[in-house]
Every structure is written in structure tokens, then in C-alpha cells.
Amino acid sequence: MTSGVALDHLIVGYRQALLGPVSLHLENGIHVLLGRNGTGKTTLMRTIAGILPPLSGRVQVGAQGRIGYLGHRAALNEGLTVEQNLRFWHRLTRLYASPRDLNSLTEQFELQELLPRRVRQLSRGQRQRADLARLSLVEPDLLLLDEPLTGLDPVQARHLRDRMLDWSARCPLIYSTHSLPEALEMTCNFLLVQGQAVRAVNIHDLADPEADLLRALEGA
Numbered sequence: 001m002t003s004g005v006a007l008d009h010l011i012v013g014y015r016q017a018l019l020g021p022v023s024l025h026l027e028n029g030i031h032v033l034l035g036r037n038g039t040g041k042t043t044l045m046r047t048i049a050g051i052l053p054p055l056s057g058r059v060q061v062g063a064q065g066r067i068g069y070l071g072h073r074a075a076l077n078e079g080l081t082v083e084q085n086l087r088f089w090h091r092l093t094r095l096y097a098s099p100r101d102l103n104s105l106t107e108q109f110e111l112q113e114l115l116p117r118r119v120r121q122l123s124r125g126q127r128q129r130a131d132l133a134r135l136s137l138v139e140p141d142l143l144l145l146d147e148p149l150t151g152l153d154p155v156q157a158r159h160l161r162d163r164m165l166d167w168s169a170r171c172p173l174i175y176s177t178h179s180l181p182e183a184l185e186m187t188c189n190f191l192l193v194q195g196q197a198v199r200a201v202n203i204h205d206l207a208d209p210e211a212d213l214l215r216a217l218e219g220a
């Protein structure tokens, strides 16, 4: 497979199946994952990212199979400074790719003042910025972002939305949110969790998108 991401009869869960079997092929662009609390969105993204093993089925990612994942908790060591963390990830990334230069990441994510601070002392939004810099060390083939815009100030949210649009021109980007207005602003492509199924829906299939999405979630 050269581009996109394919889910092939994927079943995710812990001891028991939460979602699936899911079979989908997603191309470049933003795909918003929508579902009620506790339905398995995080579990699905962690499984696609390779952090959790699938109960069955498989995930295929295009090109070199590089997946960028932003979770609820940053993939950064709490006891180390932002700079120590980024240097660690930079060295690790060098084992399999040519990572971006740390100075350019520091500039892009406005991390200059955060570099000497320990991760445990950062606010949620600051941590997320540092984690996004970590995730941007290499150009991903697939991005999975779990509620990335929640908790960001309006300026940072604007920056991240622009960055997400930019990324999604080059790879599929799956992200979760509980805000329907935000989802509708970001994309025409939705992944709806309904019972154990995950259904791909395009805005052109919906007469009244916000009301129809809400109804679909209420009936889920």
C-alpha cells in the first residue's frame, strides 16, 4: 500500500471487543472521529497507533508506516525538562530516520521559554505543544490526535488547526473531538461510532449536518 490507512476487519478492546470489526480505507485529509463517552475512540486510536494489540484484524499504513500519535497524556518524561525530552526523542528517531532540527521545532512551536522547564511543571496546553514538537520530528504517514484542540487557548488552537490542515494535505489525519461545530469547521469526513460499528460519513450524505450527526450519536 502506498498511501492512506487501511483497517481490515479490525476488532479493538481489552478483554472483550469494544469496536469492530472495522474495515475502512482512509486517504489524505481530516477524518473526525465522533462518538459518545466511553465508546472506544481512544482505544481505537491507540490500537491503530500500535500501542495496543488488536483483538483481531490488522492495520496497514502507507509509505514507511510512520504514525504520529498525540494522546491525552504526553509521551514525554515528566521528570525531565522539555529540552531533555526532545533531545532524547531526537536521538531515538535518528535510529530509523532523519529527524528535523531541534532549533526549527523550538521556533515553530514557540518552545524557547519552556525548554528548561520540567514537563511536570507545565500546563496542559504547554505540555501539548511540547508533545506536538516531539511528534513533528519526522514527517508522518498517518496522524492520530486524541482531542487535540481541547484546552488550548484561542491563539494556540488557531495555530494547531492550521497545522492540522497542512498535515492533512500530505497524510490521513484522524482526530477525535466532542464539539460538532468544530468538527464541521474542520472537515467533511466523519467517522461515527455507533454501537460497535464505525461508519464513515461524508457531509454530502447529510441534509442538516449538525442535527443529523447529533441524532446519529443519540441513537448510538
Ligand SMILES: Nc1ncnc2c1ncn2[C@@H]1O[C@H](COP(=O)(O)OP(=O)(O)OP(=O)(O)O)[C@@H](O)[C@H]1O
Residues within 6 Å of the ligand: 014, 018, 035, 036, 037, 038, 039, 040, 041, 042, 043, 044
Ligand atoms: N486500560 C484499560 N483497561 C480496560 N478497560 C479500559 C482501559 N482503558 C479504557 N477502558 C474502557 O474501555 C472503554 C472505552 O474507553 P475509551 O477511552 O476508548 O473511550 P472514549 O470513546 O475515548 O471515551 P471519551 O469520549 O470519554 O474520551 C471504556 O468503558 C473504558 O472504561
